[in-house]
Amino acid sequence: MTRGIGYYVHHQGVGHWQRACAIAAALDRPCTLIGTLAGVETAEAPGPVLDLPDDRLDDGFAGLDGEAERPRSLHYAPLAHPGIRARMARIAAWAADTDPLLLVVDVSVEVALFARLLSLPSLVFRLAGTRTDLPHLEAFRSADRLIAPFPAALEAEGVPDWVRAKTDYAGFLGRPIAQRPGAEAGADGPIVVVFGRGGGGGAHADLAAAARSVPERDWHVLGPVTGSGTLPANLHLHGWVADADPWIARAGLVVGGAGDGVVAAVAARGKRFVCLPEERAYGEQIEKARALARLGAAVVHAGWPEAALWPGLVRAGLALDPAPIAGLSDPHAIGHAAALIERQARRRESAASGSR
The missing domain is CATH 3.40.50.2000 (Glycogen Phosphorylase B;)
Structure with a gap:
C-alpha cells in the first residue's frame, strides 16, 4: 500500500x-x-x-x-x-x-x-x-x-x-486559468480593482474620487468596500465574487495589492498592473512589489493614491509592456x-x- x-x-x-x-x-x-x-x-x-x-x-x-x-x-x-x-x-x-x-x-x-x-x-x-x-x-x-x-x-x-x-x-x-475565447481585452478595456479577502478592502470615497479623476474609463471593483455615498456613473461595485478571472480577462488595467492571488491572476492573463502593496508581516507585499518594479512588470505606489495621482498612474500602467509580468506565470x-x-x-x- x-x-x-x-x-x-x-x-x-x-x-x-x-x-x-x-x-x-x-x-x-x-x-x-x-x-x-x-x-x-x-x-x-x-x-x-x-x-x-x-x-x-x-x-x-x-x-x-x-x-x-x-x-x-x-x-x-x-x-x-x-x-x-x-x-x-x-x-x-x-x-x-x-x-x-x-x-x-x-x-x-x-x-x-x-x-x-x-x-x-x-x-x-x-x-x-x-x-x-x-x-x-x-x-x-x-x-x-x-x-x-x-x-x-x-x-x-x-x-x-x-x-x-x-x-x-x-x-x-x-x-489554473481557463481560456475563454473572446473574453480577453487589450489596453482599451476597463480598469478592474481587486481587493482580496486577506486585506481591509477599499474605501467608498477613495474609489469614487479615483473614478472621477479618470472619467474616460469604467472602473469595476471586486471585493469589500466600506462606506457609502453617491457613485460616479463610471464606477461599479461588485462586492465579493467567487471567480475574479473573467473580470481580469476583460481588463485593460488591473489595480490591486501584491498578494499572491492577485499577482498570480494578473500574470496568468499578462495584464498591465498598478500594484498598491499593503502592509503585511515581514514586508511580504512590499518586497514582492519592489521586485515587480525592478522587472518592469508593474507600476508600484505605496498605499492608496490621492485622486490627483490617478491619471498619471493609469497612463504609466497602460504604457507597460505586458511581457515581463506574463513571463512570471507558469x-x-x-x-x-x-x-x-x-x-x-x-x-x-x-x-x-x-x-x-
Whole structure:
C-alpha cells in the first residue's frame, strides 16, 4: 500500500486552502489535508480531511501571541489555551496512526517545529518577504526542503544563501486559468480593482474620487468596500465574487495589492498592473512589489493614491509592456509543486526501505 503524506493548511484567508486542494489533487499518493477548517467548504477536498480545534485567541490571529515571554524560536505559543493543546494532540495522534512519509506545512513555524519533534520529515512553504527572524530560520532548518509559492525572480533581497539553496521555487500556485475565447481585452478595456479577502478592502470615497479623476474609463471593483455615498456613473461595485478571472480577462488595467492571488491572476492573463502593496508581516507585499518594479512588470505606489495621482498612474500602467509580468506565470506550477513533494516522498520512502 502506498504510504500517504499530510498537508497542513493555514487558516488565514482562502488561498492556502485552494492551493492545498489543487496540489493534493495532482499527487499520486494519499494526502490528508489538516487545519482549522471551520467556514471552509471541505467537500472540494480531493482526499481525507483532519479538522483541528481553533488556536486563535479571542481577539483573532495576528501572527504573535502577545505573551511577555516565549521561547525565541516560536511566534505563537499562548499559554493555557486548550485549543492549541487539543490541535497538537490531534496532529500527533494522526501521525502515530497513519505513519505518513512527510508533512507539508503551509504555513506555521510551530507546526513545522512540532513535526520535527514528532520525528516527521517536513516540506515547509516559505512565503515572500524577508523572513530572516529566528523562528522562521529555525523552521527552515527543521525542514527537508522549502517550497516558495512564487517565481525565483520575485525573491526578496537579503535572504540568506543557505535558505535560497534549500528552496525549490514552484511559481505561483493559484487556480489554473481557463481560456475563454473572446473574453480577453487589450489596453482599451476597463480598469478592474481587486481587493482580496486577506486585506481591509477599499474605501467608498477613495474609489469614487479615483473614478472621477479618470472619467474616460469604467472602473469595476471586486471585493469589500466600506462606506457609502453617491457613485460616479463610471464606477461599479461588485462586492465579493467567487471567480475574479473573467473580470481580469476583460481588463485593460488591473489595480490591486501584491498578494499572491492577485499577482498570480494578473500574470496568468499578462495584464498591465498598478500594484498598491499593503502592509503585511515581514514586508511580504512590499518586497514582492519592489521586485515587480525592478522587472518592469508593474507600476508600484505605496498605499492608496490621492485622486490627483490617478491619471498619471493609469497612463504609466497602460504604457507597460505586458511581457515581463506574463513571463512570471507558469501554467504548470501546480504540477511542478506536486512533483517536488512526490520526489521528496519517494526519497523518504527509499530511505525507510533501505534502513529495514
